[in-house]
Amino acid sequence: MRPAPFIPVIPAGGAGTRLWPLSRRARPKFLLDPTGTGRSLLQGTVARLAPLADRPALVVTGAGHADAVREQLAGGAVGGADVQVLVEPTPRNSMPAIALAAAHAEREDPGAVIGSFAADHLIADETAFARAVTLARAAAEQGLLVTLGITPTHPATGFGYIERSGTERAGGAGAALQEGVLPVTRFVEKPERERAEQFLATGRFLWNAGMFVVRASVLLDELTARIPALGTGAREIAAAHGSAEEQAVLDRVWPTLTSIAIDHALAEPMAAEGRVAVVPADLGWDDVGDFASLAQQLRSAVGAGAVPAVGTAAGDGDVRVVGSAQVDAVSSRATVYGATDRHIALVGLDGISIVDTDDVLLVLADEQAQELTEIVARLEGQGLGHLR
Amino acid sequence: MRPAPFIPVIPAGGAGTRLWPLSRRARPKFLLDPTGTGRSLLQGTVARLAPLADRPALVVTGAGHADAVREQLAGGAVGGADVQVLVEPTPRNSMPAIALAAAHAEREDPGAVIGSFAADHLIADETAFARAVTLARAAAEQGLLVTLGITPTHPATGFGYIERSGTERAGGAGAALQEGVLPVTRFVEKPERERAEQFLATGRFLWNAGMFVVRASVLLDELTARIPALGTGAREIAAAHGSAEEQAVLDRVWPTLTSIAIDHALAEPMAAEGRVAVVPADLGWDDVGDFASLAQQLRSAVGAGAVPAVGTAAGDGDVRVVGSAQVDAVSSRATVYGATDRHIALVGLDGISIVDTDDVLLVLADEQAQELTEIVARLEGQGLGHLR
Numbered sequence: 001m002r003p004a005p006f007i008p009v010i011p012a013g014g015a016g017t018r019l020w021p022l023s024r025r026a027r028p029k030f031l032l033d034p035t036g037t038g039r040s041l042l043q044g045t046v047a048r049l050a051p052l053a054d055r056p057a058l059v060v061t062g063a064g065h066a067d068a069v070r071e072q073l074a075g076g077a078v079g080g081a082d083v084q085v086l087v088e089p090t091p092r093n094s095m096p097a098i099a100l101a102a103a104h105a106e107r108e109d110p111g112a113v114i115g116s117f118a119a120d121h122l123i124a125d126e127t128a129f130a131r132a133v134t135l136a137r138a139a140a141e142q143g144l145l146v147t148l149g150i151t152p153t154h155p156a157t158g159f160g161y162i163e164r165s166g167t168e169r170a171g172g173a174g175a176a177l178q179e180g181v182l183p184v185t186r187f188v189e190k191p192e193r194e195r196a197e198q199f200l201a202t203g204r205f206l207w208n209a210g211m212f213v214v215r216a217s218v219l220l221d222e223l224t225a226r227i228p229a230l231g232t233g234a235r236e237i238a239a240a241h242g243s244a245e246e247q248a249v250l251d252r253v254w255p256t257l258t259s260i261a262i263d264h265a266l267a268e269p270m271a272a273e274g275r276v277a278v279v280p281a282d283l284g285w286d287d288v289g290d291f292a293s294l295a296q297q298l299r300s301a302v303g304a305g306a307v308p309a310v311g312t313a314a315g316d317g318d319v320r321v322v323g324s325a326q327v328d329a330v331s332s333r334a335t336v337y338g339a340t341d342r343h344i345a346l347v348g349l350d351g352i353s354i355v356d357t358d359d360v361l362l363v364l365a366d367e368q369a370q371e372l373t374e375i376v377a378r379l380e381g382q383g384l385g386h387l388r
Numbered sequence: 389m390r391p392a393p394f395i396p397v398i399p400a401g402g403a404g405t406r407l408w409p410l411s412r413r414a415r416p417k418f419l420l421d422p423t424g425t426g427r428s429l430l431q432g433t434v435a436r437l438a439p440l441a442d443r444p445a446l447v448v449t450g451a452g453h454a455d456a457v458r459e460q461l462a463g464g465a466v467g468g469a470d471v472q473v474l475v476e477p478t479p480r481n482s483m484p485a486i487a488l489a490a491a492h493a494e495r496e497d498p499g500a501v502i503g504s505f506a507a508d509h510l511i512a513d514e515t516a517f518a519r520a521v522t523l524a525r526a527a528a529e530q531g532l533l534v535t536l537g538i539t540p541t542h543p544a545t546g547f548g549y550i551e552r553s554g555t556e557r558a559g560g561a562g563a564a565l566q567e568g569v570l571p572v573t574r575f576v577e578k579p580e581r582e583r584a585e586q587f588l589a590t591g592r593f594l595w596n597a598g599m600f601v602v603r604a605s606v607l608l609d610e611l612t613a614r615i616p617a618l619g620t621g622a623r624e625i626a627a628a629h630g631s632a633e634e635q636a637v638l639d640r641v642w643p644t645l646t647s648i649a650i651d652h653a654l655a656e657p658m659a660a661e662g663r664v665a666v667v668p669a670d671l672g673w674d675d676v677g678d679f680a681s682l683a684q685q686l687r688s689a690v691g692a693g694a695v696p697a698v699g700t701a702a703g704d705g706d707v708r709v710v711g712s713a714q715v716d717a718v719s720s721r722a723t724v725y726g727a728t729d730r731h732i733a734l735v736g737l738d739g740i741s742i743v744d745t746d747d748v749l750l751v752l753a754d755e756q757a758q759e760l761t762e763i764v765a766r767l768e769g770q771g772l773g774h775l776r
Contacts, residue, residue, distance in 0.1 A: 021733075328766060330759045334751075343775055344749045345409075345763045348756025352740075356749055361732045361742075363722075363751055368736025371718045375733045378716060387731055 004111045004141050004215065005054035006133075009101040010045055010083075011094055012061040012069060012119035017376040017388075018290040018369070021360035022337055025388045030119035031068055034288060034337070035297050036322040041120040041288065042069065043078045048126055049117065050081035052133050055108060058101040059119070060086045089254050094210070095265040096257040099223055099230055103238030106216040113140045115213040116262075122297060124284025132281040136213035139181045139277045145222075145270050146213040147184065149206025149278040150285045155196035158289055158370075160208035160263065161188040163199075164278050177277055184276040187268050206280055209287065212262060222266055230265070233257045291353040292369035295335045298322070319346065325356060335366075360387055392499045392529050392603065393442035394521075397489040398433055398471075399482055400449040400457060400507035405764040405776075406678040406757070409748035410725055413776045418507035419456055422676060422725070423685055424710040429508040429676065430457065431466045436514055437505065438469035440521055443496060446489040447507070448474045477642045482598070483653040484645040487611055487618055491626030494604040501528045503601040504650075510685060512672025520669040524601035527569045527665045533610075533658050534601040535572065537594025537666040538673045543584035546677055548596040548651065549576040551587075552666050565665055572664040575656050594668055597675065600650060610654055618653070621645050679741040680757035683723045686710070707734065713744060723754075748775055 016029030023029045030042040037044065042059075049057055061069045066087045073083045086100055098116050105112040115133055123129050136146040149162045165183040177183065187208060191199065199205035224231025233253045240249035258265075270276050288294050298320040317332040325338020329346040336344055337355045344356060353369070355362040364372060379388050404417030411417045418430040425432065430447075437445055449457045454475045461471045474488055486504050493500040503521055511517050524534040537550045553571040565571065575596060579587065587593035612619025621641045628637035646653075658664050676682050686708040705720040713726020717734040724732055725743045732744060741757070743750040752760060767776055 328763055328770065330762045331756055342745075342747055342749050343772060344751075345760075346751050347760050347763060348753030349740075349751060350753070352737075352751065354749075354751055357730075359730055361730050361744060361749070363732075363734050363737060363740065363742055365736030365738070368719055372733075372735050374718045375716055375735060382716065384731060 004113045004137070005109050006052060006137055007055045007101075007105040007108070007112050007114050007216075008046075008049035008053050008057035009098060009105070009114045009116040010042070010049070010057055010059045010119045011097045011101075011116060012042055012059055012065065013088075013091060013094075013097065014118075014120065016120065017373055019288070019294065020372065020376045021357050021362055021387065022355050026064070027068075028065065028120070029288065031065070031072065034294055034322065035122065039078065040072055041122065043072055044122070045117060045119050046073060046081050046083060047078045048123060048129060049115070050079055052115075052130055053081075055105070055112070056082040056084050058086055058104055058114075059083050060088060060097040060101050061119075062088050062091055089251060092254070092257055092259040094262045095223075095227075095230060095260045096234065096254070098212070098262055099220065099234035099257070100237060102214075102216040102219045103234040104241065106220060106235070107238045107241065110217060112216045113137050113213060114216050114219070115211070117211050118209070118287070120288065121209065122284075122286045122288055124286075124300070125282070128281055129283050132279045132283065133213065135178060135180050135279045136277075138178055139279070140213045140215055140218075142176065143215065143218055144275055144277045145218070145266060146181070146277045146279065147267065148209060148211040148213070148283075149280050150209050151280055151282040152200055152205065152207050155193060155200050156207065157190055157193050157196055159287075160190055161196075161199050161205045162186075162208050162278050163188060163205055164280070166204060181277050181279055183274060184271045184278045186271050187263055206278060207285075208263070209285055210262075212267070219266065222270065226269065227258050227260070227265060229256055230258050230260075290369040290372065291335070291364055292366040295320070295351070295353055295366050298335055317346075392501045392525070393497050394440060394525055395443045395493040395496070395500050395502050395604070396434075396437035396441050396445035397486060397493070397502045397504040398430070398437070398445055398447045398507045399485045399489075399504060400430055400447055400453065401476075401479060401482075401485065402506075402508065404508065405761055407676070407682065408760065408764045409745050409750055409775065410743050414452070415456075416453065416508070417676065419453070419460065422682055422710065423510065427466065428460055429510065431460055432510070433505060433507050434461060434469050434471060435466045436511060436517060437503070438467055440503075440518055441469075443493070443500070444470035444472050446474055446492055446502075447471050448476060448485040448489050449507075450476050450479055477639060480642070480645055480647040481649050483611075483615075483618065483648045483650045484622070484642070486600070486650055487608065487622035487645070488625060490602075490604040490607045491622040492629065494608060494623070495626045495629065498605060500604045501525050501601060502604050502607070503599070505599050506597070506675070508676065509597065510672075510674045510676055512674075512688070513670070516669055517671050520667045520671065521601065523566060523568050523667045524665075526566055527667070528601045528603055528606075530564065531603065531606055532663055532665045533606070533654060534569070534665045534667065535655065536597060536599040536601070536671075537668050538597050539668055539670040540588055540593065540595050543581060543588050544595065545578060545581050545584050547675075548578055549584075549587050549593045550574075550596050550666050551576065551593050552668065554592060569665050569667055571662060572659045572666045574659050575651055594666060595673075596651070597673055598650075600655070607654065610658065614657065615646050615648070615653060617644055618646050618648075678757040678760065679723070679752055680754040683708070683739070683741055683754050686723055705734075 016023040139146045163185040240246045317329045319329045321336045323338040327344045332346040332349040334349040334352045351366045404411040527534045551573045628634045705717045707717045709724045711726040715732045720734040720737040722737040722740045739754045
């Protein structure tokens, strides 16, 4: 049997207000290079998937960001990787975006396996990632919905969890799985702290990083069986691709697609039926979810691209600088994102992130990074919507 | 006997690098209004002394700051108070500056009593200050060098101390003193922490705020006896005042004056001879010595002139804003000095000061405010001398 071609799908959406003012409405997280690696998170995602792909990756993004996405990925800008940009007329959550890409993939090759990966995450261990995707592809060819589950390092309350079966070969789908692939019992939404600790204690829970590998036709058939308008609608749009009616069909059908996340639409119900598998993986994954996680990244190997602070005396502190900012520090552990040419001086800081832009200055304690959303939510009411 | 006229002397000098970048070489602390009262520390000092003065105050400042000083005090700008600005060709510590002023005062009235007070301190209780100065004047008319001693509130290591006699009427000068005036045993330089605690435990030590009240002729005669060139030199410069040779005499004599502090030149040796008295006073005094002390001021009644942060939700933090900055904060206790029109967002800060200027951004933990001097000292070496 000819191996099914693999087509990466990259949903590039999300407001990403937790990295404001680094990220803005018009410049979301996936377009940024927050760790100073020399390429944006989107470009990094494309580059990571290119060696695994049999066809150009399908990047699904909003109308407002399509030009910026095309510009960042133009002409194989990232390691010669070609991509196709699919434009969502309006944001309708992850399922319609992935279904649209699946329908395009299916149209290119009815046997295609797609792998959907967020455009704005970091993965330190690309070899482990490639290995996990290869395992997932094989299981997907068996007709399963396969997810990559991140080995948890702490009882995080900001991620959903995937529970795998206790014994490797028990249960329906489990019987025929390769080593390294396990049946999924259920998906669990973000837990409270205590529950997260219980999850870790069992050794059976993994973080849900929203990575799904599945045959395009399986995804669309399942969807058509469960939410008919979504499955048929996505296929209808893809069928019109390249025709004179393409835009008209998109504009007519897209608003009728149910706005729903892939977890609720497919992953949870299929897991209940024993038709989901997981590849547990230790990838050095990070969703760069807020400034605390970003600061941690910049202190790890992944953040090695970041420029060290100038003038920071040895042993005098631990300051990471992203951007052109000139920083001098005394007794400080801090992260500076500097986009202006001002001299930045730090004294006695411990666990502080600073974003210095032309119109906004943010000073934030990493420990309370989650509370930034309150500030961003208040902007409109303060007549400062233009700063979003 | 006609009461001796009182002439305030205000030495306006000092680099004040501990409030950088709020203060700069060209804009020292005394020209600033760091607590947002509506007038500079210098203007506040002039205004505080005006009701007590029988002649215009003598402001002694460096050549580089004379224009700015004159501008701030022009035409009785401060409550109609007239001042005379004396210009030091080069900085030579406090004794030559005060001696020069004393010689000018003596020339105006041989019986004049001068009171010398730093240009860059805050005093919350002006009534207590006026009362203390009045007591000091009376003692000064008796030929004593009189200092105002600040009742210490904690074992500070950043100030010198004054030890008063244990019993009010013991000792040489003590015998004839008014109630509220006490003989001084000795002056002590900035102590270590443990020693400062011992000082406080005795109840006999006061902070030395550099406030001296003395008959001008006594000061100059004492000086002439101890450091002849200084006493006679100051009188020679003052004698030439208003003449065609004024500038020539100043330029010739000034460089010959010994560069020495009044504490070493007069206060310490005269105390050893029992010829110094102190008026203990609880003035709400603050030398605004660094950002920690400034932050504390802004949280006290004196800082009431400061504009509260906009958008700071009730109970959500305690943010003080000096300047026009627009600040929004979550869970923060911080002080912001904002001179740009950028939006400033704070999250989770505790005891942080932020100075936002066009060319420098400072973020400092108040607890380590003293370490700012390291940053300022490094500027020249980094080719950033223009930011001093």
